[in-house]
Structure formats: C-alpha cells, structure tokens
Amino acid sequence: MKNLTVPFLAILIALAFSACQPTAKLSEDKIESTSGEYTVPYFEDTARVSKIIKYTSVVDSIFARSAKLNHNPAIAYGIVVDNKLVYANSVGYSNIEKKIPATSKTRFRIASMTKSFTAMAILKLRDAGKLQLSDAASLYIPEMKNLKYPTTDALPISIFNLLTMSAGFPEDNPWGDRQLSDTDEDLLRLMKEGVSFSNTPGAEFEYSNLGYALLGKIIANVSGKSYQQYVTENILLPLNMNDCGYEYETMPADQVAVGYRWEDQQWKPEELLKDGSYASMGGMICTIEDFAKYMSFLLSVTPSTNQEEVGPVKRSSAREMQQPWKFTVLAPKRKARNGEPCPATGSYGFGLGWRIDCSGRITVSHSGGLPGFGSVYQLFPDLGIGVVAFSNLTYASMGVPVSQVVDTLIVLADLKKRAIPVSPTLKRMQEDLMKALLTWENQYDHLFAENFFPDKSKDRWQKETADLFANIGAIKNVSAMRPENLLRGTFTIAGEKGELNVFFTLTPDTKPKIQELDIFVKE
Incomplete structure (x- = not known):
C-alpha cells in the first residue's frame, strides 16, 4: 500500500492557504429536471446496525471508565446510525x-x-430571502455601525464572518460563558460602546461566543420573534424535539441535570445560569433522545437525493453548514490512536467544526462547555454514524471518550463508506475504452477529448x-468500474501474469469524452 503521508501533507497545506468566500444569494427556483445519471450511494453491509449493537457493552465500559477517571x-x-438513535445509555447521577x-x-x-442551531436558523432566513450571508451585520444591528475597526482597509463584519468566527473578535470562552444571562440591552450597549478587535474581519478564525450572540440578535430582528421562539418553532418542533428548550425554570426540576464542579475531592453544585441574550451561543438544554433527532437530520442530508424536502431547512443548506468554510488548524505531527502518523487539518463551517485526517475520514462535530456542563457530538457523514455525550461536570472533556467509542466501533463493526453506483455514462465509456485499448483504431477516436492526443500522441x-x-x-477478466463520482473512476484488467489498473476522467460536455487516462501495473 502506498504511503499517503507525504501527498496528504500537500493537500493539508493547500487547504490551509485556501480561502472560502460567501456566495451570492441563490435563486429560489427549484431544480425540476435531472440528467438521470445519478443513483444514491448506499451501504453494502446490511447488518451494520446489528454489528454496532453487538459492541454496546464496549461502549458502556468506555464511558464508565471515563466517568470514574474524570x-x-x-x-x-447515544449512538445514531442511518438516521436513527440505535443505542442510548447513561452512567451516574443527574442530581x-x-x-x-x-x-x-x-x-x-x-x-x-447550540451554535449549529443558530447557524441553521440564519440559513433558513437566507433561504427565505430575508438576508444574505455577505450582508454587513450592521444592516440588522444598527448599533454595530460605529465600531472602530483596526484598519481602514477592513471590510465591515458580515454575517458570514460571524458564522465562521472570523469577525476579528478575540477568543472569549471564559468571558463569554458568563454572559449567558445578559439582556439584549447589555449586548447592544456593548456594541454602542465599542469592542476591541484582535484581527481585522476575515483575516483569521478565532473562537467567538460574542459573534454567535450577535447572530441570535440578527435572527430576532429579522424574524420579528425572539431567538428562542424562532428556533423552537422552526427547528425544534418540526424535528419533534419537544424536550429541548432554553429556560430551565420552565422544565420539570427532577428532569434537569444539576451541574457540578470537582473541587477539594468532592462535587460542588454550580449555579445554573439563566437564559438571556447569549442563548444563541450556548443556552440550549436538551436530552440525548431529542438531540439524536437533530443529529439524524444532519446525517440524512448526505448523500444528495431526489427526495422531497422534509427537514427544517433544505438539505443543501444543512450540507452547507458541514463544509470547511474557514481554516482553523494544521496538525502535520498528529498521530492516530495506534501511534501511526496521521496528519489532519481542521476548519470551521457554520456552527460546526470540520476535520479530515490522513485516512480521508471526515468528522463534523462541536463540543460545548459551561460551568457545570460539558458535551460533544461527532458526525461521520461518509459512514452514516454519529455519537453524542452530555455530562454535568464543569467543562467536561467528552471528546476523548466519544472519539474512543467511534474508533472502536469503526474497527469492530468494520464500518465502510457507501458504495457509489456506476453511472450509465461511466459504464458505457468503460466498455468502449476496452475496445479502443486493444487496437487504437481510428473508429474509436471520438471517445477522446480534443486535448487527449495533443497531450500524448x-x-x-x-x-x-x-x-x-x-x-x-492474455486477458482473463475485466472488473466492474470503481467510480469516484459520475464521471471518474478506475477498473482492473486481470491477465495471466498480472493486473493493470485503468483510471479515466471525463469532460463536462453533454456527451462526455475521455480527457485523462492512466494505465499502471496494480501492486
């Protein structure tokens, strides 16, 4: 097997220095006709859920050990697979x-x-034509118009900047957490009096609770409803997340976890912060069962389909949330849990973190921490699985046990990515290409694009x-195509003494032609 570390580092560096910009408002015209080439990718292993359930005792032991240690x-x-909660459990006391x-x-x-709910609400308003991501935030919060930026060449903070935490605000985790119960007046007063910048807007990623508080205010001002009401009506209720909300005083006391800190070898209760203007950055209260419904929706939007829209936002918008919009970190010395080098790079999407490692595994996730609480959820869109964990310990680091659970299940249950069906065009081109390769007669020249023979005679x-x-x-067998997408893939020619891999990619013409071809000995 080829060593992927060096070429992957090149990919990481390219990603690190790439810049993503907000797109213009998309047309509301619905796509009515398709090419007929697409078939939805699928998981070949029909027993994958039962395999995962088989190892839930291992999952329980990981969380029990973590709880005791920390x-x-x-x-x-909880574990979500194929868009449903397949296993949930707990350890310890909520009170x-x-x-x-x-x-x-x-x-x-x-x-x-909570932040991804805020991002989803912004995209729902965008899709309804109420705002654009490239809009200046001050269009919707006038109190931001007189901010003193670091430089004269800075662009005003946009909604896109707030979503991707690139507004230039300083990292504010310790400070921001204690603002949760602030009033709208407190937030607007801060804008009127001015804020300190650590960077010019758009320059760098820097984690900002303030930015997401401002997004909540934009949602309220645009919708004419409080942030909490808009999210509840437009996201939580459509997903039947009936036990999630923002104000603990409206919930049955025996159903709400008490938060604790571990100090002086004992648990000490933390004061539960009240709901306020910073709710959009971290105020939601939820159950595993309800949050799994949200995870199921986020996982359900991959891969693309021709099905009717049934979610709180369009599937394309939910996929948009899960893209690497703003580079955050390059980890060339990162190692996998087995100790092998496995570089990774990370970015921030819309209310969600995004990471890809040397194996090509994409993780979409977000953690949460407040006095008395710590949580995380990790989604693996290519594998159709997600794991979530909540704890009632101050800033509990739930990422470690959740990552251990995911790594364990991927190995033990032998989870694989979806199989990509071969498109009609790719299958037809493979058949015609095999004929051409044996003779290179002129009758097959029409298969190749105008660049092909000038590039190599x-x-x-x-x-x-x-x-x-x-x-x-002598040729004994020709394998089926192994597609990468609708217009690119590889197949294998098996002979008596060896095998050849044949890779080709097609042009974007109405009648696609071969623009690139590579034939090499299979190792």
Whole structure:
C-alpha cells in the first residue's frame, strides 16, 4: 500500500492557504429536471446496525471508565446510525443530592453545541430571502455601525464572518460563558460602546461566543420573534424535539441535570445560569433522545437525493453548514490512536467544526462547555454514524471518550463508506475504452477529448499499452468500474501474469469524452 503521508501533507497545506468566500444569494427556483445519471450511494453491509449493537457493552465500559477517571457525576450518551438513535445509555447521577440517575431523557445544558442551531436558523432566513450571508451585520444591528475597526482597509463584519468566527473578535470562552444571562440591552450597549478587535474581519478564525450572540440578535430582528421562539418553532418542533428548550425554570426540576464542579475531592453544585441574550451561543438544554433527532437530520442530508424536502431547512443548506468554510488548524505531527502518523487539518463551517485526517475520514462535530456542563457530538457523514455525550461536570472533556467509542466501533463493526453506483455514462465509456485499448483504431477516436492526443500522441499510447498488455499476458477478466463520482473512476484488467489498473476522467460536455487516462501495473 502506498504511503499517503507525504501527498496528504500537500493537500493539508493547500487547504490551509485556501480561502472560502460567501456566495451570492441563490435563486429560489427549484431544480425540476435531472440528467438521470445519478443513483444514491448506499451501504453494502446490511447488518451494520446489528454489528454496532453487538459492541454496546464496549461502549458502556468506555464511558464508565471515563466517568470514574474524570469524576463525572453523570454521562448520558447515544449512538445514531442511518438516521436513527440505535443505542442510548447513561452512567451516574443527574442530581447527586437526590440520587436521581441520569437517563437518555435527562435534560442537560449543551452549551456551544447550540451554535449549529443558530447557524441553521440564519440559513433558513437566507433561504427565505430575508438576508444574505455577505450582508454587513450592521444592516440588522444598527448599533454595530460605529465600531472602530483596526484598519481602514477592513471590510465591515458580515454575517458570514460571524458564522465562521472570523469577525476579528478575540477568543472569549471564559468571558463569554458568563454572559449567558445578559439582556439584549447589555449586548447592544456593548456594541454602542465599542469592542476591541484582535484581527481585522476575515483575516483569521478565532473562537467567538460574542459573534454567535450577535447572530441570535440578527435572527430576532429579522424574524420579528425572539431567538428562542424562532428556533423552537422552526427547528425544534418540526424535528419533534419537544424536550429541548432554553429556560430551565420552565422544565420539570427532577428532569434537569444539576451541574457540578470537582473541587477539594468532592462535587460542588454550580449555579445554573439563566437564559438571556447569549442563548444563541450556548443556552440550549436538551436530552440525548431529542438531540439524536437533530443529529439524524444532519446525517440524512448526505448523500444528495431526489427526495422531497422534509427537514427544517433544505438539505443543501444543512450540507452547507458541514463544509470547511474557514481554516482553523494544521496538525502535520498528529498521530492516530495506534501511534501511526496521521496528519489532519481542521476548519470551521457554520456552527460546526470540520476535520479530515490522513485516512480521508471526515468528522463534523462541536463540543460545548459551561460551568457545570460539558458535551460533544461527532458526525461521520461518509459512514452514516454519529455519537453524542452530555455530562454535568464543569467543562467536561467528552471528546476523548466519544472519539474512543467511534474508533472502536469503526474497527469492530468494520464500518465502510457507501458504495457509489456506476453511472450509465461511466459504464458505457468503460466498455468502449476496452475496445479502443486493444487496437487504437481510428473508429474509436471520438471517445477522446480534443486535448487527449495533443497531450500524448496516439502512436505513443499504442506502444505503451502494447507493452503493458504484453507484461500481463492474455486477458482473463475485466472488473466492474470503481467510480469516484459520475464521471471518474478506475477498473482492473486481470491477465495471466498480472493486473493493470485503468483510471479515466471525463469532460463536462453533454456527451462526455475521455480527457485523462492512466494505465499502471496494480501492486
């Protein structure tokens, strides 16, 4: 197997220095006709869910060990597979004093995991034509018009900047957490009096709770409703997330987890912060069972389909949230859990973190932390799986046990990416290409794009392929295509003495032609 570390580093560097910009408002015209080439990718293993369930005792042991090691009063957790909650469990007490066990129905404050709901609400307003991501935030919060920027060449903060945490505000985790119960007046007063910038807008990613508080205010001003009401009516209720909300005082007390900190070798209750103007950055309270419904929706939008829209936002908008919009980190020395080098790069989407590692595994996730609480959820769109965990310990680091659970399940259940069906055009081109490779007669010239023979002459192709075929001997079998997408893929030619891999990619013409071809000995 080829060593992927060096070429992957090149990819990481390219990603690190690429810049993503907000797109113009998309047309509301619905796509009515399709090419007929697309078939939805699918998981070949029909027993994948039962395999995962088989190893839930291992999952339980990981969380139980983590709770004991890190003094978590409770951890509630769940596994979502193929758009449904397939397993949920918990360990410990949601209320130590009253000895109330935590369950999948216990309501925990999920802190910054709230942010993706805020991003989704912004995109819903965008899709309705109420705003554009490239708009200056001051169009909707006039109090921001007189901000003093670091330089004269800075662009005013846009909604896109707020979504991607690139507004130039300083990292504000310790400070921002304590602003949760501030009033709208407090937030607007801060804007009127001015803020300090650490960077010019758009220059860099820097984690900003303030930015997401401002997004909440934009949602309220544009919709004419409070942020909490808009999210509840337009996201939570459509997903039947009936046990999620923002104000703990409106919830049954015995169903709300008490937050604790571990200090002086004992658990000490933390004051539960009230709802306020910073709700959009970290105020949501939710259960594992309800949050799994949200995770299921986010996972359901991959891959693309021709089905009717049934979610709180368009599937394309939910996929848009899960893209790497703003580069955050390059980790060339990162190692996998087995100790092998596995570089990774990270970016921030819209209310969601995004990472890809040397194996090509994409993780979409967000953590949350507040006094008394810590949480995380990780989604793996290519694998159709997600894991979530809530805890009632101050800034509990739930990423470690959740990552251990995911890595364990991927190995033990042998989880694979979806199979991509071969498009009619790709299959037809493979059949015609096989005929051309054997003779290179003029009757097959129409298969190749205008660049093909100028890039390498037909005589050269004929000589090189003849040598390759001679080396593998008489042809015994030609495999099916292994597509990368609708217009690119690889197949294998098996001979008596060896095998050849044949890769080709097609042009964007109405009648696609071969623009690139690579034939090499299979190792």
